[in-house]
Structure formats: structure tokens, C-alpha cells
Amino acid sequence: MATNKIQAIKFNHTHLLGIQYLSIPEVNLILDESLAFVDLNRQENKKLKILNGKTQINLFFENSTRTLSSFELAGKRLGADVMNMNVAQSAIKKGETLIDTAMTLNAMHPDILVIRHQDSGAANLLSQKVNCSVINAGDGRREHPTQALLDAMTIKMKKGKIEGLRVAICGDILHSRVARSNIYLLNMLGAEVRVVGPSTLMPKYIEGFGVKSFTNMEQGLEGCDIIMMLRMQTERMDGSYMPSTREYYEFFALDYKKIKNAKSDALIMHPGPMNRGIEIDTNLADDINRSIIVQQVEMGVAVRMAVLKILMEAKQ
Amino acid sequence: MKKKAIINTRILDPRNNIDEIGGILINDIGKIEAIGKKVTKENVSNAEIYDCKNKVSIPGIIDMRVFVGEPGFEYKENFRTLSQAAVSGGVTGVATMPNTLPLIDNVSTLDFVKRRSRDKSIIKIFPMATLTKGAKGLDMTEFGLLKLRGAWGFTDGTQSIQSNKVMDQIFNYGKNTDVLIIQFAQDNELSENGMINDSLQATKLGLKSIPESAEQLIIERDLRLLENYNTKYHIALISSKKSLEIIKNAKERGLKFTVGVSINNLSLNENDIGDFKTFLKLSPPLRSEEDRLALIDGVKQGLINVIVSDHKPEDEESKRLTFQQATTGASGIESLLSLGLELVHNGSCDLNTLINNLTSSPAKILGIRNGTLSVGSEADITVFDLDKPWVFKKENIKSKSKNTAIEDRKLQGKVEKTFINGDLVFSE
Numbered sequence: 001m002a003t004n005k006i007q008a009i010k011f012n013h014t015h016l017l018g019i020q021y022l023s024i025p026e027v028n029l030i031l032d033e034s035l036a037f038v039d040l041n042r043q044e045n046k047k048l049k050i051l052n053g054k055t056q057i058n059l060f061f062e063n064s065t066r067t068l069s070s071f072e073l074a075g076k077r078l079g080a081d082v083m084n085m086n087v088a089q090s091a092i093k094k095g096e097t098l099i100d101t102a103m104t105l106n107a108m109h110p111d112i113l114v115i116r117h118q119d120s121g122a123a124n125l126l127s128q129k130v131n132c133s134v135i136n137a138g139d140g141r142r143e144h145p146t147q148a149l150l151d152a153m154t155i156k157m158k159k160g161k162i163e164g165l166r167v168a169i170c171g172d173i174l175h176s177r178v179a180r181s182n183i184y185l186l187n188m189l190g191a192e193v194r195v196v197g198p199s200t201l202m203p204k205y206i207e208g209f210g211v212k213s214f215t216n217m218e219q220g221l222e223g224c225d226i227i228m229m230l231r232m233q234t235e236r237m238d239g240s241y242m243p244s245t246r247e248y249y250e251f252f253a254l255d256y257k258k259i260k261n262a263k264s265d266a267l268i269m270h271p272g273p274m275n276r277g278i279e280i281d282t283n284l285a286d287d288i289n290r291s292i293i294v295q296q297v298e299m300g301v302a303v304r305m306a307v308l309k310i311l312m313e314a315k316q
Numbered sequence: 317m318k319k320k321a322i323i324n325t326r327i328l329d330p331r332n333n334i335d336e337i338g339g340i341l342i343n344d345i346g347k348i349e350a351i352g353k354k355v356t357k358e359n360v361s362n363a364e365i366y367d368c369k370n371k372v373s374i375p376g377i378i379d380m381r382v383f384v385g386e387p388g389f390e391y392k393e394n395f396r397t398l399s400q401a402a403v404s405g406g407v408t409g410v411a412t413m414p415n416t417l418p419l420i421d422n423v424s425t426l427d428f429v430k431r432r433s434r435d436k437s438i439i440k441i442f443p444m445a446t447l448t449k450g451a452k453g454l455d456m457t458e459f460g461l462l463k464l465r466g467a468w469g470f471t472d473g474t475q476s477i478q479s480n481k482v483m484d485q486i487f488n489y490g491k492n493t494d495v496l497i498i499q500f501a502q503d504n505e506l507s508e509n510g511m512i513n514d515s516l517q518a519t520k521l522g523l524k525s526i527p528e529s530a531e532q533l534i535i536e537r538d539l540r541l542l543e544n545y546n547t548k549y550h551i552a553l554i555s556s557k558k559s560l561e562i563i564k565n566a567k568e569r570g571l572k573f574t575v576g577v578s579i580n581n582l583s584l585n586e587n588d589i590g591d592f593k594t595f596l597k598l599s600p601p602l603r604s605e606e607d608r609l610a611l612i613d614g615v616k617q618g619l620i621n622v623i624v625s626d627h628k629p630e631d632e633e634s635k636r637l638t639f640q641q642a643t644t645g646a647s648g649i650e651s652l653l654s655l656g657l658e659l660v661h662n663g664s665c666d667l668n669t670l671i672n673n674l675t676s677s678p679a680k681i682l683g684i685r686n687g688t689l690s691v692g693s694e695a696d697i698t699v700f701d702l703d704k705p706w707v708f709k710k711e712n713i714k715s716k717s718k719n720t721a722i723e724d725r726k727l728q729g730k731v732e733k734t735f736i737n738g739d740l741v742f743s744e
Contacts, residue, residue, distance in 0.1 A: 020520075099636050119638035120522035121592035140640070142522030177522060208516035 011314040015127045015134040016307055018143035019184040027149070027188060033306035034153050034299070041077070041302055050309055051080035054111040059101070060137070061087045061117040066272055066297065067137050067147075071114050074304035080112070098122060099129050106130040111315075112308060115139075133311045141175050147271055148181035150303040152189060154296045155226055158267055163190035168220050168262070170196040171230035171252065171279055172241075173213075174203050178271045179230060183209050196220030198252060200241045217252055221261040228269045229254050232279045245278055255281040259290070267292050317344050319363035320738060321355060322699065325373040330672035331679075331688040340373060342695040346738030351689055366740075368699050371732055374671050375687050376408025376696030378678040379649055380576060381552060381624035383473075384441075385716070386432055387425070388417025393629040393716045395436035398649070401715035402439045403742035405650040406698035406731035407625075409440035409686050411678075414451070415473040421446040421457045423465050430466050438741050440696070442468040442682055447486055447497065451475045456486060459493040468682050471498035471552060474599065476534055478504050484541050491547040496681065498550045499538055501559075502600065506530035511639060513586045513603040521592065523639060526601050528556040535559055539566040542573060549573040550681055553626065555581050555600035557610035563619050574681050575619060577611055578626040580646060580721055582664075583655045584608070588721075594635045594642035596721050598626075612664045615673060622681065623673040625652040629717030646721035651708055653700060655722065657729030660702075667702075699733040706730050 011026055019027075040046060056075040060068055068084060075082040087101070098117070105113065112133050115123050120140030127134040138144040155162055167186055173179045173195045186193045193211045195202065206213050214220030221227060232252075237245045259266065268284065268291045276282040285291055323339040329351075339355030341363060342348060357365060379402070385392040393401075402410060412429070414420035420429060426445055433441035445467035449455045451474075459470060470490070476499065477483045490497045510526030512518050518525040535551060539562065542549050553576055554560065563575055580598055585605045589596045596602060614620040628645025635642050648655075656674060659665040679687025686696055708725045710718050734742035 097633075097637055097641075117638070119640040121640075122638050124591055125638055140522045142520075180520075180522065203519040204514065205516035205519050208519070 011310050014311070014315060015123075016145055016311060017123050017127060017134065017136045019145045019148050019181045019188070020143070024188055027152070027185065030149055030303065030306050030310060031153055031156060033310060034149075034302045037302035037305040038157075038299065041298070046077050047079065048077060049079045051075065051078040051312060054080040054312065055109065056080045056082045056112040056114065056308070057105055057110045058082065058084045058114045058137075059087060059105065059116075060085065061115070061122075062138070063088050064116055064137070066300070067116065070297070070300040071137060071304055074301050074308055075112070077301070078305055078308055080308070098125060102126050102129045106132070111312065133315060135307060135311070138177055141177050141180070143181045144177040145181050146300070146304055146307060147178050148185040149307070150296060150300040151182055151228065151269060151271075152185055153299040153303050154269065154292055157295065157299065158292055159225060162186065165225040166192045166194070166223055167226040167228065168194045168196050168224045169228045169230065170217065170220065170254065172201045172232050172236065173197050173206060173230070174201045175233070176230050182228065183211055187211070194220055194224070196252070198242060201236070217258055218261045221258060224262040224266050226267055226269060227254060227259070227262055229279050231271065231273065232275055234275065234278065249278060253279050253281065254284060256284060259284065266290070269293060269296055271296070317346065317738060319344055319349070319360070320366065320735075321360035321363040322366045322368050322373055322697065323355060323357055323360070325368035325371050325699065327351065327689065328372055328374045328668065328671055329689040330668055331375070331676040332690060334689070335668065340689060340695070340697060342735070342738040346695050348689060348691055348693055348695050351691060366733065368733070370701070371699050372702050373689075373697055373699045375675040375689050376698050376734065376736065377406050377653060377674045378409045378682070378684070378687050379407045379625050379627065379652060380411045380622050380678045380682065381413065381578070382410040382627045382649060383413045383415060383629065383645070385629065386416065387428060391716070392631050395433050395441070397714065397716040399436075399438040401650050401713070403734040403736070404714050404731060406653045406700060406734050407439065407649055408696040408698065408734060408736050409442060409684070410649070411442045411444055411468060411682060413473040414444050414446045414471065419446055419451055420444070421449050421451065423458065423461055426462060426465050426467055438736060440686065440736070442684060444469045444471050444473070444498065446470065447472050447477060448482065453477050453479060453482060456489060459489060459495050463493060463495050468684070469496035469498050469550070471500065474500060476500050476502045476504065480537060480541070483538060487541050487545040487547045487549070491545045494548070496548045496550060496683070498552050499534065500552045501531050501534035501538070501554070502526070503530040503533045506533070510601075511597060512589060512601045515586060515604060517586050517589070521589075521639070528558050528603070531556060531559050531600060532562055536562050539571060539573070542571060546572065551575045553578050553581070553600055553624070554611070554620070555603050556607045560610055560614045560619055567619065574621040576622040576624050577615065577620045579623055579648060579652050579655045580626060581611055582608065582615070582623065582659060584721060592639045594637065594639055595646055595719050595723070597639060597642050597644050598646060598721070599644040612659065615665060616669060621673065622678045623652075623656060623670070625649045629715050630719045631717055635719050645719070647713065647715045647717050647719050648721065650713060650715065651720065651722055651727070653698070653731060654708070654727040654729050657702065658727060661728050695735055695738040697735040698731060700729060700731045702729050704728070704730040
């Protein structure tokens with residue numbers, strides 16, 4: 001049954017540049033496909049041949065451990081040849097422009113380019129210059145679509161649905177691409193999304209995204225089903241955005257006291273890597289009744305496998 | 317040189333309040349000998365005749381904010397390519413920005429620019445020198461000497477004077493030397509790494525913004541300091557409604573100063589940036605539609621005195637980058653008049669106001685005798701078809717750099733002929 005439904009929906013993109021370009025059926029298609037891969041990844045034999053003969057290049061201009069390894073594993077489990085290019089430490093940084101790098105890689109005939117870059121819009125620019133599929137693995141503070149998809153997948157697995165849930169995204173919204181992609185996606189799927197954080201880390205016009213914003217965490221968490229904590233960069237806690245870590249912890253870290261404002265069965269998510277004792281209480285982060293952070297990582301591989309498969313099918 | 321006569325044309329000269337059908341007679345040394353109804357075919361039989369029926373003749377356009385690549389960035393634009401671009405857009409005189417390499421902050425470089433432009437330029441070049449040495453905002457340049465050697469005004473161009481004390485001294489000594497002080501108003505800290513307007517769009521694109529307050533703070537400060545001196549002061553560009561409010565308030569207090577706006581901020585808004593079009597990365601940034609409309613209103617009310625192209629040629633390599641890495645600025649001298657006419661056609665602005673802001677008004681601020689069709693003045697004349705439809709194509713750009721902000725835009729109104737000192741330097 002499920003297979004028939006999948007066949008019927010057309011995925012209309014060569015690239016995955018952001019959630020904002022996707023339709024609801026396309027999102028559902030990715031989530032449905034991911035489900036099959038969740039099962040597969042739990043099997044002893046995890047290897048498929050769907051992407052045999054395909055070349056996937058992971059082009060990372062920013063340091064990353066989990067996203068990079070997740071994409072690498074996803075590609076390999078589908079049978080693709082995967083190459084990682086960590087440009088953050090390579091010679092490409094020395095004066096070569098993104099477009100030149102793209103042209104060089106394009107000449108090697110890859111089928112998929114996964115890019116992470118510190119500049120917003122980098123994936124869009126790259127996609128205009130290459131013949132292969134481009135997947136945005138994070139561009140500046142703009143989008144991180146696979147993170148949002150894996151978050152949606154995790155919520156769906158744990159809560160059985162997304163529609164009607166109240167979700168609070170908390171912390172440094174200003175610099176967060178994870179927040180933006182999640183807002184687009186959760187709104188699309190019918191959740192009620194709130195953002196919570198100090199006003200210095202809150203984009204002034206964020207409510208234009210169709211969310212409610214709170215600078216008081218207790219109020220923001222009121223009645224929430226899901227609490228998504230964001231990573232807080234410690235270098236922003238020196239007075240430039242927040243006076244100190246301890247002030248941030250007092251008012252914006254998630255602990256057992258503040259979580260009481262949320263629903264009693266509220267679940268905690270975090271895109272990682274976590275700053276224990278800064279944005280989240282360390283015990284709460286490990287609380288198996290509350291925290292679904294480990295599941296997010298698991299869903300990450302499945303969702304990325306689904307994205308790779310769908311993009312390759314869409315290209316044919 | 318043979319006498320020339322432009323006949324049967326609609327003459328528009330805001331300085332002299334002329335808007336009538338008639339002719340312009342140019343004498344053998346390139347000056348205007350006669351103008352008006354009496355200049356007809358019958359009366360000028362010994363002259364070369366240009367029948368410009370259904371066309372409008374205005375004083376040659378004076379563009380008060382233009383970047384040339386000489387010296388240092390000749391690969392972006394030189395005096396020869398700038399001239400070709402300018403005359404095709406009906407521009408006969410430009411104030412050039414001092415942001416060259418080396419900077420025009422000393423007499424020798426100014427001399428070089430004067431000589432190069434004399435040899436290579438068809439159009440009239442009115443060079444600006446920097447306000448401070450190295451455009452660093454710290455030490456004043458030699459206002460007096462630079463003025464003697466031909467600097468028509470002083471500005472740090474793309475840079476804004478940050479220090480209150482330095483600005484106070486500039487106003488003080490600027491009055492002493494009777495020079496024109498031009499400020500590009502932007503607070504460095506508030507605009508640090510900023511790229512676009514502070515709005516929902518900045519949040520969506522994930523780009524750091526330049527708040528309106530960055531512009532307002534400098535304008536407000538300058539105007540407060542100006543109260544003590546009465547120096548000739550011009551705000552190079554404004555981009556927001558709130559800046560206009562400050563300007564209006566200061567004018568009501570009786571302060572005398574002038575204000576410019578880029579045609580880009582009158583014709584485009586932040587939404588035109590779309591998904592990261594780097595050719596629309598401008599400084600000051602394009603702002604909201606509300607700001608755009610307010611700026612047009614500011615032109616109508618006379619709070620804004622000059623419309624400039626803010627012509628900033630950039631090679632492709634400086635723009636084929638991520639939005640964050642791309643340089644700011646757009647080439648625009650060729651489309652200045654036509655974009656202005658768009659405002660006339662869509663009812664935003666009347667023709668006389670537009671032409672005044674492009675000719676008489678900048679000439680007056682610069683203190684030059686051009687920008688008018690008075691008898692005896694140099695025959696710098698632009699003839700255009702008010703209604704001719706055309707499409708602005710990248711491949712037809714005459715400037716060395718092709719970074720236009722309005723590629724493929726449909727325009728109405730086009731330059732047909734440009735005369736400088738009586739010479740026909742451009743003809744469609």
C-alpha cells in the first residue's frame with residue numbers, strides 16, 4: 001500500500017536546498033520513505049544497492065562530526081561511493097571561490113554534492129553551477145533541511161503525529177538555521193510553533209514566520225508537547241549577546257523546574273552537540289523518559305538515506 | 317566648428333523655468349547662442365540642423381555619485397569606458413568618488429586624475445577628494461590645497477566619518493576653506509557585516525542586516541554639529557523613511573544642507589533581491605516598499621535634492637560569490653534617466669522635478685555652471701524620447717562592468733542624442 005502511495009507522488013526537485021521549497025506531499029514522501037530505512041538500519045545487514053555506481057561528495061566548509069558522518073553512512077548504506085572533503089582544513093580555502101570549487105568537483109562527475117557552508121545561500125549558488133544534485137547540509141543561518149526532516153521524523157515516531165502539537169524551539173534563534181528549517185517544516189505539518197530566547201538572540205521579525213515568540217521561558221513552555229533546545233555558542237555569552245553563562249542558565253536553560261511548565265509528557269530534543277550545564281541540565285539531557293536526543297541521531301541516517309534515494313529517482 | 321541647431325523640440329530647463337516647444341542654437345565654440353520659440357529652421361539656415369520633433373531636450377545630466385576605476389581598478393572601469401556609458405545615458409558630467417587605489421587624498425593623485433580625465437574622458441569630470449587621509453576617518457586632508465587644485469567636494473565615499481570630534485573639526489575647517497562636505501552616512505558598528513535591510517527578509521535569507529538606525533545616527537549627529545558652523549553639507553545617500561523625518565525636522569529648525577538618493581532606492585526594494593541576487597547587494601541597502609515610496613515623496617517635497625546613479629562598476633569575479641562575500645554596488649549610469657522616467661510614467665513624480673534633480677540641482681550643489689540651458693552656457697544637452705519602450709539588456713551595456721541591478725527590465729523613455737560643448741557625442 002505504502003509503496004503505491006509513494007509512486008504516485010512526484011518529487012519535483014533536483015536538489016534539496018531548503019524546507020521552504022518543499023510541498024507537504026513532498027515532505028510526507030520523504031518521511032514515508034525514511035520509515036523503511038529506520039527498519040533497515042536496525043537489521044544486521046544494512047547494505048543496499050540502490051545507489052550502486054553513484055558518487056556522493058560531502059563538501060564541508062564548516063567543521064561537523066555528526067552531520068558529516070550521518071551523510072557518509074547514509075550514502076554508503078545505499079551503496080554509493082562516498083568521498084568526504086573537509087574544506088575547513090584544506091587548500092581550497094586559500095582564495096578559491098565556491099564556484100571554482102564547484103566547477104572542479106563537477107568535472108569529476110559526482111551524482112550528489114552535500115554541502116555545508118558558513119554563508120547563507122551557498123547551497124543555492126552551488127546548485128546553479130553544477131549538473132548533479134545538491135543537498136544543503138547547512139548554509140549560514142538560513143536552512144538545514146535534513147535536520148528539520150529528521151526532527152519531524154523523530155516527533156512522528158514518538159508522538160504518532162505532528163499536527164496539533166505545540167512545539168517550543170528555545171535558545172539562540174538568531175543564528176540558527178536549525179530553528180528556521182524547523183519552523184518552516186513544523187508549521188507546514190500543522191504544529192503550533194513557538195520560539196523562546198532572550199531578545200538579543202531573537203530575530204526582530206521572527207513572528208513573520210508564523211510563530212509566537214517568548215522571552216520568558218516559563219511562559220514559552222506552557223503546554224508544550226515538544227521542547228527543542230538549540231546549541232548556545234559560548235562565545236556569545238561574554239556580554240555581546242548575554243551577560244554571562246550563569247545568567248543564561250538561570251533564565252533560558254532547560255532544567256527540571258522549567259520543564260514543569262510544559263505538558264507532563266513533553267519530550268526534549270537537541271540537534272547537538274550539546275553544551276551540558278549551559279542550555280540544558282545534564283541529568284535532564286540523559287533522562288530516558290524525557291530526552292529523545294539519541295533517537296534524533298538514529299532518524300538522521302534514515303532520513304538522509306530517504307533524501308538521497310528520492311533525489312536520485314527524481315533525476316531519472 | 318559649424319553651428320548646430322536643435323529644432324522642434326520640447327525644451328525643459330528647470331533652472332530657467334522653461335518648458336516649451338522651440339529650438340536651441342549652438343554657436344561655433346560650443347556654447348548656447350539662442351534658445352526658445354524663435355530658433356526655427358528658417359532662422360538658423362547656416363547651422364547643422366537636428367530636427368528633434370516629439371523629443372525632449374534637457375541640460376546634460378550631472379551625476380553626483382560615480383565610481384571610476386582609475387587609478388587602481390582600471391579593469392572595472394576607466395575614463396574612456398565610463399564616458400561611453402555616461403553619454404549613452406545622457407550624462408554629461410559626473411562627480412567621481414575618491415575611492416581609488418591609491419585614494420584621492422593628496423594633491424599628486426588628484427593631479428593624476430585630472431590629467432587622465434582630461435586626456436581620456438569625453439564627459440566632464442568633477443573629482444572629489446577624501447575628507448580624511450586614507451579615508452580612515454582620523455586626520456583631515458588638505459582641503460584648501462586640494463580645492464585649489466580642482467577638488468569639487470570632499471567625501472570618504474564608501475566610508476563614513478565615525479568620530480564625533482573629527483566630524484566637528486571637518487565642519488569647522490570646512491567652513492574656513494569654504495568647501496563642500498559630503499557624508500556617506502552609516503554607523504560602522506551598527507552596520508558591521510550587514511548586507512541587507514533589517515526586516516523579515518533578512519531573517520528568511522539568514523543574512524545579517526543594516527538597521528535604519530545606522531544611517532539615522534550619523535545624519536542626526538552631523539546635523540546637530542552643523543548647527544554650529546553652517547558649512548556646505550550634503551548627505552550622499554539616504555535609504556529610509558526615518559532618515560527623511562530627521563531631515564525634515566532639521567530643515568524646520570532652519571538648517572541649510574542638501575540630500576541625495578540613489579535611483580536604485582527609488583526604483584527597487586528589498587524584495588528584488590529574491591534568492592541572493594548579488595547584483596542587488598547595495599550600499600545603502602534596498603529597503604522596504606514603504607521606504608521606497610517615502611523617498612519618492614521626499615523628492616516631491618524637495619527634502620531630497622539630487623538623484624544619483626551611484627554607479628559602482630564591479631567585475632564579475634567580485635559578484636559571482638555568496639551574498640556574504642560579494643562586493644556591494646551596481647553599475648547604473650546608463651539607466652539613470654530611464655529609471656527616473658519610469659517614476660514619471662507611473663505617476664510617482666513629475667518630469668520637471670525629476671529633471672531638476674538630475675541637472676540643475678546637482679550643478680548648484682557642486683557649484684558648477686552646467687546643468688542649465690541658459691544663453692552663454694556650455695552646450696551640454698541631452699535629447700530623449702519620453703515614451704520609447706525598450707529593454708535593458710546586459711549585452712548592450714557600455715560600461716566595462718556589467719553588474720546592473722535591472723537586467724531585462726522593461727523601460728519607457730530613452731536617450732537619443734547627447735551633446736557636450738556642442739559636439740554630438742552620442743546618437744542612437
